[in-house]
Amino acid sequence: MGDRTDWSAMRDRRMAEPGAVEAYDAARLAFELGRAVRELRERRGWSQSQLAQASGMTQSAVARFEAGGTVPTLPVLERLATALDVSLHVSFAPRDAAA
Numbered sequence: 001m002g003d004r005t006d007w008s009a010m011r012d013r014r015m016a017e018p019g020a021v022e023a024y025d026a027a028r029l030a031f032e033l034g035r036a037v038r039e040l041r042e043r044r045g046w047s048q049s050q051l052a053q054a055s056g057m058t059q060s061a062v063a064r065f066e067a068g069g070t071v072p073t074l075p076v077l078e079r080l081a082t083a084l085d086v087s088l089h090v091s092f093a094p095r096d097a098a099a
Contacts, residue, residue, distance in 0.1 A: 031068035033077075038066040040084045054083035 014020055041051045041062075048062045055062075056079055064070050065080075072080075074090070081088035 026071055030071045034066040034068040037080055055079045
């Protein structure tokens, strides 16, 4: 049980460091975008290579994106949306009080 307290304390210290919250939010966004694209690709029954070809990307770039390893530019998101035959909607919304 002491490990959990140590982990919680370390996490709290790290999250208090300058830029930590912003870095965490960027990583969360990258993960969520990657997960959404992976789910759309899998619904189509496509491999990463098929999506890469349809969107003008490499398979490794698709893999990195789906794993949350990169935050894409808007043109990349537009190419992926077009390849997946979906509309891309970018918007601003109030932050959830719990987030």
